Amino acid sequence: MPPPMEFAVDDLEELESRIDNFLKRFHSDDLRRILLPDPDGKLHFPLVIDFAELLDFDPEVAHILYDYPKDVLELFDAAAQRALDKFDAAARRDKSKPGDEPIEKKFVHVRVNTSGSPLECPEACPSIGKVRVKHRGTLLTLKGTVIRSGSVKMIEGERTYECRKCKYRFTVHPELEAGNRITLPASCKSKSSKGCGGGTFQFIQDTIICHDYQEIKIQENIQLLGVGSIPRSMPVILMDDLVDIVKAGDDVVVTGRLSAKWSPDIKDVRSNLDPMLIANFVRRTNELKSDLDIPVEIINTFEEFWAASRATPLKGRNSILKGICPQIFGLFTVKLAVALTLIGGVQRVDASGTKVRGEPHMLLVGDPGTGKSQFLKFAAKLSNRSVITTGLGSTSAGLTVTAVKDGGEWMLEAGALVLADGGLCCIDEFDSMREHDRTTIHEAMEQQTISIAKAGLVTTLSTRTTVFGATNPKGQYDPNESLSVNTTLSGPLLSRFDIVLVLLDKKDRDWDEIVSSHILAENTEEKKGKTGDAEVMWTLSMLRRYIHYVKQQFKPVLTKEAEIVISSYYQHQRQSGARNAARTTVRMLESLIRLAQAHARLMFRNEVTKLDAIAAILCIESSMTTSAIVDTAGNALQSNFTENPDQEYIKQEKKILTQLGVIENSPLL
Template sequence: MVVYDHTAILPVEYVEAFSKFIEQTNLLMDRLDEILIELDDWRHYALDIALLDLLDFNQQLGTLLIHKPTLILPLFAEAIQQVAERRIQVSEDRYSMCIKKYIHPRLVVPPLCESVCKVNVSSIRSSDVGGVVSIRGTVVRAGTIKMLESEREYMCAKCQFKFKVYANLEHQNGNLVPPTACPSAGAKPCKSTTFNIVEGSRVCRDYQEIKIQEEVQKLSIGSIPRSIVVVLEDDLVDRCKPGDDVVITAIPTRRWKSLVKDVRPDIEMVLTANNIKVCNEEKARMNFSEEMSKQFESFWSSQSNRPLFARDHIIRSFCPMICGLYKVKLSLLLALIGGVPRSDTAGTRTRGESHCLIIGDPGLGKSQLLKYCAKLSPRAVHTTGIGTTSAGLTVTAQRDSGGEWVLEAGALVLADGGVCCIDEFDCIRESDRTAIHEAMEQQTISVAKAGLVCKLNTRCTVIAATNPRGKFDPDESATNEEWDRKVSSHILNGQSSTPGEESPLGRLWDFEKLQMYICWVKRSFKPHLTETSEKILVQYYKIQRGEGGRNAARTTVRMLESLVRLAQAHARLMMHTEVTEQDAIMAVSLLDSTSTLTDSATNCSNRMHAPFPDDPDAEYEIGERRAMWGE
């Protein structure tokens, strides 16, 4: 990018050029009209300036704004005021308009170049100080909103000279430093050191500090997520909370840390935000092409006569490096897809996210499945239960550099809108484990720590893995020749140059296609229950409630809600617009298999060893008889 000399143009020329740009942009003029009609004259307003549009209008002007924002942005604000004054004079609604003192130019749509759009926090260097950068991250800490005295006017007690002193944000907390000498430039210098504050000259601004962290799911293995402090001012404060995904357009600034006796003073880099955009709606979304959507639709239309074969082809594509585990992979796939959340007239939200707990012996691939789930979700947090506390999973209270208590988000808050995978779940203490119950059921966390009372969203799917309880019995035979033969063949085929096991429909889907399909069905399909599917789910629920040896803690209303979520998730997987009889029966079969030691549908003594059925239609008929008649 070419660097221009900003001193070659007078400030008046900058203001005229910016005024011309605003008047020629219809969106800016419409937004300016909306601001001028507002009733609150002292409120801070934002006028979004698209950098790409400014570069198209005048490349030199846009480039100077990117490289010298601290000098050019005040001129842009002055141009906005001039345009607003002229607009009021010629507008038909001029009697309902009034000048707003605080209209801030907020930069959006930056150019896609390495010097502006940073991949992560680690890519910001000292050479970027003073320029404009755009970065995406997750808010992990949000400080309290403070009042910052940004401007104060003094009058010399000797020569009556008036001058203004501004807050220096390069010092900790941006304190305003009183003057030490009179700056008057007379024929005879004034050496006075006594000054009086001009009454009514103090200018205060809202001030807040947040900390953003690199998105964990976009880091490579072994990379430590870096974080950086972001300073918010005026209308930008209180725009986000811990756990939010944000895109920030800011100016990197140096700042000295607090002075401590006998400790070398250190300098850190902070971002002074010019604009912040919360992207919570984009957490688990991906960009889909029309060609990809047609490809998915053609896949199902070509297999309309045997849909379960097509479904099993997708299930086989899930974590193909693990052999078998048919029911486990189906359960995890349905948990990732989830049901349809709903809200009643009173505003009470019923979650659509399903949770899954995998229990199995060591060496069966539970950790590998969790890693694959975390990788498959666009937003995921993967952690382990060893050394994990309730504060690490939910939220913790810490003191910031100024001594104020702030909240720092834990794993469940950071996974809001995605998946939280917890390995070695049995290693978490019982008291810490109960802390996530509210997060799993209510999808929120109520915090009351250090005088801070708030509620944070944890709308995520929790997938955990644990080893079974009890002692190992060496006399119990756990050999399965058929299973051992399949596993050894699968491993050897993976190590050799010959291709491994494939689906009867041909080549399995690759990782990107499977990830795209999950996000596509979650966005495109909102299946609802039909009368037939409702009868099946209610009938199974009544049978379970009427059994003499039933588990009272299991057969509650939550069991019926779980059946609904599983049926909706299976309908999404099959690209159904409504929950059919087949979806309801598969949900019943899947939930029923988790309550028995053996899987009667597949005639397998261990569900972790359940292979993919050769004839899924026959298995469906077995599940249908069990669901309809309780056989």
């Protein structure tokens, strides 16, 4: 344990003066804002200071704050309260604004924001699994995902006692590390009588100050762990204004003081010191991805790329798609479907106020060795937030939420779908899941919520998640049978997938020769160190930034011609005699809209054109093995990139529009 902070009187007064100067220079307006009348009637008010700003203004005070956060933060709170009292007194003396008399604010807490400071560097910001005894007592910043959120409780902050002998009053603070236990001194510490020696004390009623208290648990980011590593977790204590600002599934950066807490007393079990973080400041990072900060130069690169591809837009699109799983040859349809799934459409609210999801879902059905798992892992790398699991290793509780008992209280622990909220959930070996476990994700996929009633906890959690599944067919795939028969997946579950691609490993001598030549040539090029321009341009990091940018920047709207094409195709599939009842539902119409919007985003546009509608139809067609209107539909495994995609598109468009019969009927087309 670090030694207690001991300053001489002059040093302490000087430190307080320097803290006062810092608050006066940088946070006078914030303190005056706290004095404004508060309609919510809050008791505790945060004053957020920037550690990097303090480090520039007074490096010595910043270093003392890092070494002794508990004592120095108390000095900061006292300084903020003194400054607030001065502003309050000045405002009360000012009679020029009658009726605006400020309300006294007693509890101000200085919160330290470490964003952009050395405390968030990898050297000073260890992962949760690398926290050691040397970090105890220092100001520490940890990053993780909230996996458990406890209920808000009330806890004692301080009590006042009186010596029965000399009537000396003193304040006692409960020890948070010892289960909020109060320890009284052995004898009276009165300074006036130099310690009267009395050993009995009387509790003064109505002097208890209480605080809001909540315990959460954060876990290391799974994407940053190596293979075989078990993610570590740590309890975090939130108090006062910090309670209830995060929920299970949130990515957070927590700054606080590392301490330790005795484990509960259990018979015949040794009691240990468990590390815990007493939080000072909590920052949600769900929308603020530091590794996805897109500089202006990168945005200019995107705009220049599409300006150069204006004459042949589909060729430009295909060069982007070649960056997805470059080690796999061909599979154009799968790569296009992966890109559209990750980008997604626009969420909208219908007339009744019901939200219609914008995230598409995708299922790969294929023989072994067709690259399904590689696409899953590459998609997880492209997504800002992703969770990978397998059907055999997942239960319904592991996918949704688990009810756990901790310290006599039931709490909910987030599962894979909740942790992937706002991102991607990849489920490999989808057919290995038990039937009961598969039905639990019906609501999560369509309504994007999980309603639970476990151990007296009845609630609804948000799961705005894209589900990307992979499964093997049941035995030999029979093209004459429906998908439900070939995959043993129920119709309601299949209808929730926007894209279902079938990868059949057919024996084709010409195709095998092309693939083997590509793999051998790739190995030769790697030895020579040669790569094409498209491979250099669209690397993994560039693709991540591009997908993130187009999702944030573009909200495509359907044009009239796109509506006609989509509507005609939906009606054609509904009236087809050989239609698949599990796939041709109203959900297909919504899927077409989502995929068309995603394609418009991929093409760097803000409106959905006829081209986007045709591209969405071609994706849906690839899973239509019975009533396809395009000859190339069926096996997506042998779909390859064409030399002139723009010319090829003109032929496909004419064929599709002729089949749908919309050329003569619609003057718009």
